[in-house]
Amino acid sequence: MKKSFLIILFFCAACQKTFLDLNPLDQATVAVYFKTPDQFKAAANDFYNKMIGFKPINGSSIYNWEDWGSDILNGGYGWPVTNNPSDIYWNNPYSYIRANNVLLMHARSYPGAYSDIRQYCAAAYFFRAWQHFFLLKRFGGVPLDTIVADVSSPMLYAPRNSRYEVTQQILADLDSAIAGLPLEANIAAADKGQVSQQAAMAFKARVCLYEGTYEKYVGNATDGDGASAGAGSKGANAANITTYLTMAKTLSAQVMTYPDYQLFTFGGVDSLSYYYEFVLEDASSNPLGLTKTANKEFILASKYDYTLLQGDANLTHTGAGGPTRKLMDMYDCRDGLPPSVSPTFKGYAHMMDEFTNRDWRMRSNMRIPGQRYWGYGGNGMGSNYTLANYINLFNWPSYIKPFYPDLTVSASNSGYANRKWACENPNRNDYQESYDYPQIRLAEVYLTYAEATCELNGGTISDNDLNISVNLLRSRAGVAPLTNALIAPYPSLTMLGEIRRERTIELLDENTRFTDLYRWGTAEQELNTPAEGVVIQYEGQPTEYATAINPNSGKAIYSQATYSYGVDPANGALILYLPPKVPMTKKNYLTSIPQDQINLNPKLLQNPGY
Secondary structure (H helix, E strand, C coil): CHHHHCCCCHHHHHCCCCCCCCCCCCHHHHCCCCCCHHHHHHHHHHHHHHCCCCCCECCECCCCCCCCCCCCEECCCCCCCCCCCCCHHHHHHHHHHHHHHHHHHHHCCCCCCHHHCHHHHHHHHHHHHHHHHHHHHHHCCCCCCCCCCCCCCHHHHCCCCCHHHHHHHHHHHHHHHHHHCCCHHHCCHHHECECCHHHHHHHHHHHHHHHHHHHHHCCCCCCCCCCCCCCCCCCCCCCHHHHHHHHHHHHHHHHHCCCCCCCCCCCCCHHHHHHHHCCCCCHHHCCCCCCHHHCCCEEEEECCECCCECCCCCHHHHECEEECHHHHCCCCECCCCCCCCCCCCCCCCCCCHHHCCECHHHHHHECCCCCCCCCCCCCCCCCCCCCCCHHHCCCCCCCCCCCCCCECCCCCCCCCCECCCCCCCCCCCCCCCCCCEEEEEHHHHHHHHHHHHHHHCCCCCCHHHHHCCHHHHHHHCCCCCCCHHHHCCCCCCCHHHHHHHHHHHHCCCCCCHHHHHHHHCCHHHHHCCCEEEEECEECCEECHHHHCEECCCCEECECHHHCCCCECCCCCEEEEECCCCCCCCHHHHCCCCCHHHHHHCCCCCCCCCC
16 A cells, blocks of 8 residues: 555646646546556555645645644744635645546446445545545635536636535535445455545544534634625525534444544553554654554554655654643643642642643643653753663663753743654654654544534533543543533533543644634634743742753743743733734634636635635
8 A cells, every 4th residue: 555655647747736727638548547446546545645644745734724823832823814826725635636536537437347446436535525625624615526627617617615515515425435435344454544434434523523513603604695705605504503413423423333443552551642642653663662553543544654655744853833821721630620620730830830630641742841851852952853762761861851941042932842743763863753644533533422412412411421432531641530520510611611622632733723713613712812831920929930940051941031022910921922913803714715716717706804
């Protein structure tokens, strides 16, 4: 499979063009292709390369628009507020959809038995749905592309389909995918990594949860009238909210029953499970000598390999965004309650206090002051890449210093450092990290089940439903179960809010945050606030961050002059950024249709407000 990923097909010549600006198919090449099952397989295998992962694809990068610069991962607030002259996130998906359509077109004239190519046709349906969903999240209603268009096709000059029509097409394609894909257990060992029937079910659940909640909380606010702006609301049906949420719950419940997938645990040492799940590669990548085969949690992943396809993203040095004050306060204490109400929370006076008795995911994701880490050298901030040496795990080389933040140089430094995706492999260096990127994993399925159930029940969920979903994640994280009785004494806590919080921390830096805020209709509330960092003032006194000397440098950790926005008087936290100059509004739930596409097809009406 990995080798076939590298095959370049004849139709990839169109991959840099939108479907609105196409060259005719090369008939001479078509005449000698799509004649055998292996050729269909090779064509389908190329679709996997078009899921955005670590390595940029035709300029597309996973870090461009979903997590960084949000309220939980500091990167400087940013979202599109003016018309985009062009957009690769419009062009690329349509070129990938064209390849899906080419395969399906040739399947209709395949001379052999359809059963020989059914799996590859099902994969084409799956990835056509995948790319249309990407477009739906970013642009709302878009032109549906289900044929191999030539330059005379009327669809090239057709108006946008509404988001409701696009959703229906996505779900129809996924039904075709589910019907034709094999179960995970029936995928041959040599083909592991190919999309399974369960992956299509889990993805359909994702789509249903997204659209069900978007229609519930946002409704038609971003549709436009379809006459002067936007894609309109053709096909809208209030009953779809319940229909989609019910499908999300039912599909998730079904995927949860399969024994093929399991939450990853690191040799039973759960405090390390969440970290090592994301950096498993070969036996040198972790102290237990596990390889990727030990991870049964990824239902679908972008596959990387040191020899065949490296991540090429400098993951260990750049990290994945600086955690903000808001994110740090989202991690529960071990008693299952957030720090705002937990009697076990230690406060902020000392640098280690807020890490004490906390969710193991917090300790896995963040570098803790005073501790040493493989993958980082010098002053502990990543200035020197340090390769792991598991021969003597506790005999750290003298040049690996304990981590302490430097709050004297950059006003964007939150004081926290994200460790997710930081490699410890002694045989890897910058841009060589080659672990897999999870596109769908079992943890998300549990979260989808819990959220859909809670939404369907008016904000309530039984303890039993919690126990078969989010509490499995909390158990791995060393956190007490979420129960109705646990949160009942606290008016500030709601069950839906707790499930959303679980989703936020579990799927951190996995390309979900902006989309979640949009579909919940809470982006204005969450994003029109300052981004904040470590607490400098606590209970009327300077904290250790404010007064300590960095033992690595002999200099103060904090300089008040660095942070021109000062300290939030409400909580004593450093203010990194003020709210955006152009406030987030509903229009920003969708980005603008690229102007070059409107120039090609004036019937593509711009989204409202742009």
